[in-house]
Amino acid sequence: MLDRIRRPWSDRRAELVLGAAACLLAIGIVTMIVFVVRGAWPTFSHDGFSWLGSHGSVDSRIGAMQNTSANPAASAYQIGIWPLIYGTLLSAGLAVALALAVALAASIFIVDFAPPAVRRTMTPVIRLLAAVPSVLYGLIGVLLLVPFTNHLVTQQQKASVAYVIQLSGGGVAVVVLLLAVMITPIMTALITDALESVPRPWREGAIALGLNPLRATLAVSVRAIRPAIVGAVGLATARAIGEAIVVSMASGGASFSPNPTDGVVFWFEPFETAASTIVRNADGLSAPVLHSTLYAIAALLLFSSFMLSLAAYLVKLPLRRYQVSN
């Protein structure tokens, strides 16, 4: 038996074996979808899609779900996770907007304006920033930034929202900042690669026509890589949406919907995201109702990451046609 494996393989056999191994990944994805949806099925069947809406406080609903019996009534499944969806969209949206501005400026700097020595230092620095584990960002948030912002909020501001929510420092501002730092290196790497693959004559032509180098970069290079920028935004959004640890450590720990009309206080209002709710309530997975609710949230996350992958793929199609970037 062993001898048969050891002997030189025929091409046909090698192709089949390697192909089968490669297909494992695709099979794994299908299995994942099946298991997550199966876990979420009770919620879907009892609640349809109304659990995506708004239905009282998420925290108290989850608390109640932890204490349900083995044969729960249909009403036990009721929950409205809209605050979680809103928190996810809010934090990811703001973080991506901030990170996009930084990443774009940084990549233009690296590719077109940085002196070679600065460029040589920045490359490993950005790679390091991308490699920092998220739990370290969470730790910075919860031990440094949260006490700091808590110090910033005045008693008066705390009192102004005390009838709905207690401010403790953790909230929108801290999470958005940390998420932005987390996703900036990914976006910078992708945008830098794309900028570098723009054929040099394009930009030089623009300079020859009288544009200054910065205008040439903005008008030609950045314009040419727009699809790559959208792709980078998609990837970064997927990261920000899926990040559970940073959010659960620094978001203040209450599933509130921060209200932008509150002014400055908005930035210090706590919230929860879909991913952080799963991590925070992982201990309660043995309760059947909470189990299916958490799987439903996971199914939602899975669906949104699919959609983002698909969108990034579709957006990058025109790039392939022009052979700019891969």
Place this chain on the structure above:
Amino acid sequence: MAQSESAQAPQLLPPRRSRGRRSSLFSWRARDQAVFALAWITGIGLCLVVAAIVLLFATKGFDYLRPDLLFSRPSAAVNQAQSGGFLDPIEGTVMLGILGLAIAAPLGVITAVWVVEYGRPRWLSRIVESAVEVIAGTPDVVLAIFGLALFELGIFAPLSFSSPGGAFGRSFLTSGIIVSAVAIPSVYTATRNGLIATPRQLREASYALGKTRIATIRRVVLPAVRRDIATGATLGLGRIIGDTAIVILLLGATLRTQTESGTPLLGLLRGTGSTLTSYIYNNSPSGEGNAPNKAYAAAAFLLLLILLLNWGVGRIGRIGGPPIHEERRLGA
């Protein structure tokens, strides 16, 4: 500055030099100057952020990281002075890293080889390619919760603690399998880029000598992309040891490593434990431990590991002279 340089060495002027220097910065419009300044500030600012993070953990590590913390086991105590060190989490990190990489590296390389070198039928290789992209985009919490559902099935009982009612699902083996998914995209992408960039002549020379396709891949192509594989694997290892959600949900994140039975290796692999990341999470104010000094010490140690790995990635890129093909500078 441009003038002084060209005066010194006019004969060395490569065409590249003229880039961005043709017009004087002072002749630009004020808005352009502002944007230009902003680009500089952002670039330098990014470096400062990294420096601040490294410095923060360096000073905290200097304050709280003691050698005995690395060699003593954690114990449950309210007082930080009595809660022990983090030997078990370090063991956990090492074991999870080895397990995860042992699955991710072969699978990633095989997938990349098949997609690039064979890739027939075309639709199937498209599916596999997008599968890797989907894995890369899937949040780790979702992977973890999927692993929990999968490994609680009775047929996977040998992988973890089990009772007559079913399997517990949480163990080093199960979390190693799931955590490999966060490393597969890194290995796959690095290997694939290397394979695509390997010159065709290399393969053709081998075919001309009468080697079969698979022999060429084994003896010629794979050795040529050795470096890419190593880079991808190291990047993947960094992602594995930095992952928290999978450890919390799927490894149990128990304070100490708990073996399932007395069997030497198997009992350990089927048991639960923790890693540095879950130790940090549990000792931060968000977890139940609430021992910030310990969390800082473990974080400093973890960052040190990541720095070493990162340095390793840079080193691997330079082993044995210039590469056969050009490497990407920043590639994610």
